[in-house]
Amino acid sequence: MRMAELSSRTGVPVPTIKYYLREGLLPPGERTSPNQALYDESHVRRLKMVRALVEVGKLSIAAVRDVLDAVDAPEKIPFNVLGEMQDRLGPIHPEGSGELWEQADTQVRELLRRRGWLADPDCPPARSLVAALATLAELGRTDLIDLVEVYADAAELVAKVDVTKVVRDQGMDDVVEGAVIGTVLGETMIIALRRLAHQDATARLYGVDRSGGDDE
Amino acid sequence: MRMAELSSRTGVPVPTIKYYLREGLLPPGERTSPNQALYDESHVRRLKMVRALVEVGKLSIAAVRDVLDAVDAPEKIPFNVLGEMQDRLGPIHPEGSGELWEQADTQVRELLRRRGWLADPDCPPARSLVAALATLAELGRTDLIDLVEVYADAAELVAKVDVTKVVRDQGMDDVVEGAVIGTVLGETMIIALRRLAHQDATARLYGVDRSGGDDE
Numbered sequence: 402m403r404m405a406e407l408s409s410r411t412g413v414p415v416p417t418i419k420y421y422l423r424e425g426l427l428p429p430g431e432r433t434s435p436n437q438a439l440y441d442e443s444h445v446r447r448l449k450m451v452r453a454l455v456e457v458g459k460l461s462i463a464a465v466r467d468v469l470d471a472v473d474a475p476e477k478i479p480f481n482v483l484g485e486m487q488d489r490l491g492p493i494h495p496e497g498s499g500e501l502w503e504q505a506d507t508q509v510r511e512l513l514r515r516r517g518w519l520a521d522p523d524c525p526p527a528r529s530l531v532a533a534l535a536t537l538a539e540l541g542r543t544d545l546i547d548l549v550e551v552y553a554d555a556a557e558l559v560a561k562v563d564v565t566k567v568v569r570d571q572g573m574d575d576v577v578e579g580a581v582i583g584t585v586l587g588e589t590m591i592i593a594l595r596r597l598a599h600q601d602a603t604a605r606l607y608g609v610d611r612s613g614g615d616d617e
Numbered sequence: 618m619r620m621a622e623l624s625s626r627t628g629v630p631v632p633t634i635k636y637y638l639r640e641g642l643l644p645p646g647e648r649t650s651p652n653q654a655l656y657d658e659s660h661v662r663r664l665k666m667v668r669a670l671v672e673v674g675k676l677s678i679a680a681v682r683d684v685l686d687a688v689d690a691p692e693k694i695p696f697n698v699l700g701e702m703q704d705r706l707g708p709i710h711p712e713g714s715g716e717l718w719e720q721a722d723t724q725v726r727e728l729l730r731r732r733g734w735l736a737d738p739d740c741p742p743a744r745s746l747v748a749a750l751a752t753l754a755e756l757g758r759t760d761l762i763d764l765v766e767v768y769a770d771a772a773e774l775v776a777k778v779d780v781t782k783v784v785r786d787q788g789m790d791d792v793v794e795g796a797v798i799g800t801v802l803g804e805t806m807i808i809a810l811r812r813l814a815h816q817d818a819t820a821r822l823y824g825v826d827r828s829g830g831d832d833e
Binding site for chain 1: 768774
């Protein structure tokens, strides 16, 4: 198909498609003349995925390119591709120092060991967790640190079902693509649902119809 | 205390503190001379919070200012402050159109009704959920849409404990501050833990020690 049809099939405007081509997010089409190229179903599929990562996942163009490079790696060993993808998805949290950071680091290592999770305590997600726990301690909210166990229970439950869903019998390309989509869109869904559930829990506790203030 | 002490107490460099003051993220100190001002414990507390939202929550300066404006609203009605805060935290997802978007919209409204959640189907988190579901449909991954129920179970569980933890007997300022910290740092923790749990689930399914490729 020509670019105009690729655009109408995906809802992505032609200038945006050209931009993605220049940025290497979309492989070039098969050139038929100096000014024309043909695209196929693989372009439709990839373009929709780029769109999802940018628009819904709010990933930067650079992050999308990095993630797609991991997806396109010729040797697809699921554990490695997942790790590569996670490394490239971001966010990266800076390491801090001092007692509170050491405590948080120990806490994350112990959590992984206690739960028997086959996960790398030095990978970006583990470092993000350390940063969040250390920051809670710096804020004096050590009471909120206990929540990590509840979150880990929820994560364990969710991740098992995620992997079951993503691994289907349609080849490794499909699994890897599903892992990217499932990670990014799943995060959007979980964050949205938690905020909605916060509305519910707060409304039940305080009521929603109050019109007066109660500043303390 | 002077700015130098505020800096050493919080670990935030003086130029960064000056930047936050200019951007209105930190209220001005009490001026004692044209070139000097004094800061107190409320500045220490606020500065740590700004730092947490920027460094760990990865919020933009504009988003932090918006969220703090909601926190500082004189009439603190928990349900309203939570809503204001959620509206300002982002991300905002664009609305799409067409059958798949209408289906996703119906699905979210039915989910809220079925679960009896007191939550607004037109609020930003609900629209984010619609965008994620519609995008999964556009990607042809309707099989992943079912995951919304598992995520909603997890969100319900987590949100109840969150609210119990955040509401403690230290005044409404403390509750509102806890809600902001708990929302933002909690999201960082949950996302990190889910990715770690994905590593575990993938390692168990495929093994971690394989060194050969298996491209289909």
